[in-house]
Amino acid sequence: MESLYEQNQSDVNEAKSDGRAELIPSIKLRHCCLLRNQRCVAAYLYDRLLRIRALRWEYGSVLPANVRFHMCAEELQWFSQYKKSLASFMRSLGADGLDITQDMKPPKSLYIEVRCLKDHGEFEIDDGTVILLKKNSQHFLPRWKCEQLIRQGVLEHVMS
Amino acid sequence: MSDPPSDDGSDAIHDDGQDVMTPAELIAKLEEAWLNEKFSPELLENRSEVVECVMEQLTHMEANLQRVKKGDAKASMHRMEIDRIRFVLSSYLRSRLQKIERFFPHILEREKSRGEGDPSLLSPEEFAFAKEYHANTETYLKAVALKRMPPNLQTVDMLKAVPEPCLDSFVFLRVKERQENILIEPETDDQREYVVDMEEGSQHLMRYRTIAPLVSSGAVQLI
Numbered sequence: 054m055e056s057l058y059e060q061n062q063s064d065v066n067e068a069k070s071d072g073r074a075e076l077i078p079s080i081k082l083r084h085c086c087l088l089r090n091q092r093c094v095a096a097y098l099y100d101r102l103l104r105i106r107a108l109r110w111e112y113g114s115v116l117p118a119n120v121r122f123h124m125c126a127e128e129l130q131w132f133s134q135y136k137k138s139l140a141s142f143m144r145s146l147g148a149d150g151l152d153i154t155q156d157m158k159p160p161k162s163l164y165i166e167v168r169c170l171k172d173h174g175e176f177e178i179d180d181g182t183v184i185l186l187k188k189n190s191q192h193f194l195p196r197w198k199c200e201q202l203i204r205q206g207v208l209e210h211v212m213s
Numbered sequence: 214m215s216d217p218p219s220d221d222g223s224d225a226i227h228d229d230g231q232d233v234m235t236p237a238e239l240i241a242k243l244e245e246a247w248l249n250e251k252f253s254p255e256l257l258e259n260r261s262e263v264v265e266c267v268m269e270q271l272t273h274m275e276a277n278l279q280r281v282k283k284g285d286a287k288a289s290m291h292r293m294e295i296d297r298i299r300f301v302l303s304s305y306l307r308s309r310l311q312k313i314e315r316f317f318p319h320i321l322e323r324e325k326s327r328g329e330g331d332p333s334l335l336s337p338e339e340f341a342f343a344k345e346y347h348a349n350t351e352t353y354l355k356a357v358a359l360k361r362m363p364p365n366l367q368t369v370d371m372l373k374a375v376p377e378p379c380l381d382s383f384v385f386l387r388v389k390e391r392q393e394n395i396l397i398e399p400e401t402d403d404q405r406e407y408v409v410d411m412e413e414g415s416q417h418l419m420r421y422r423t424i425a426p427l428v429s430s431g432a433v434q435l436i
Contacts (some may be wrong), residue, residue: 091366094358095374102350106314131353138345139310145338146268146306153303153310160296163289196296 247305252435255378261336318371
């Protein structure tokens with residue numbers, strides 16, 4: 054883009070000083086190329102931003118390391134800024150805030166059958182009982198507790 | 214949907230000092246706002262008073278639930294009710310946020326040019342979110358690409374770059390109040406304009422642009 058611009062600049066200067074009007078179409082052509090390049094670059098970057106945004110809604114606040122590896126420093130900064138804006142918005146709803154990244158699907162039942170996909174250690178539910186999440190064990194747990202773990206891939210909803 | 218539990222007499226909810234609403238009416242309003250927001254292509258007026266009242270109702274219901282004995286059959290029904298209402302509320306707020314993120318330059322422009330007495334499209338928190346999102350995205354684009362571009366190309370006009378909501382998309386609607394003489398614009402040169410009367414309770418499929426004012430006044434419900 055720089056070389057296109059420099060060529061254009063020299064032509065513009067020539068056209069202005071020497072009155073060579075026939076250079077104008079080539080100047081216009083180069084300008085159109087520059088604009089198109091700018092649009093393509095902006096479109097690519099914006100699309101990446103939209104995908105990063107989708108990651109926040111899918112994975113939660115902490116991104117897995119392999120995803121973070123693919124992002125540049127400015128994208129990480131954009132992500133943390135987006136997280137902050139979203140968090141302050143959610144906190145402002147009602148008295149204690151409402152986490153709108155939960156409850157993605159309409160609730161069908163209170164308790165769901167889940168199977169554990171990887172070892173996650175101990176997990177405490179509301180009435181105090183502690184459940185050991187070992188690989189391939191199946192449990193009947195309250196839906197709202199499991200939603201986050203299902204999205205992270207630790208648990209799997211079993212529909213029989 | 215059954216009436217939400219109102220064990221302690223939260224039978225009346227004051228809507229900003231106006232008419233008192235029962236919880237059932239409040240939830241019905243929330244559902245209406247939710248469906249309208251889900252199916253309309255553009256951001257609708259914000260109903261923050263409904264959101265606030267529903268949040269209060271939810272905390273009240275959760276508090277009631279804590280006091281009920283564990284294992285009581287009614288408790289699970291009430292918990293389902295709370296879950297359902299929370300889902301509807303979250304879904305409503307999520308679709309608003311998504312529309313704000315998709316159309317942020319146009320929405321911010323509309324807010325700037327809105328008159329003093331006109332109702333705002335965004336709640337104060339949503340407005341702050343939209344501004345932060347805008348600033349964030351611009352900073353990112355500048356830092357990564359634009360500062361390396363030639364001097365006359367260092368800004369991107371967001372209003373032109375981000376697509377506008379498509380107001381010509383078709384939506385299903387149900388008529389709540391009888392409407393007369395709705396003017397339908399012709400789509401092709403062969404068609405001529407014609408007027409339509411809409412009976413109460415009838416359902417139609419139309420372009421959103423034609424019925425947009427009716428949605429905001431509450432005369433039709435998008436389905």
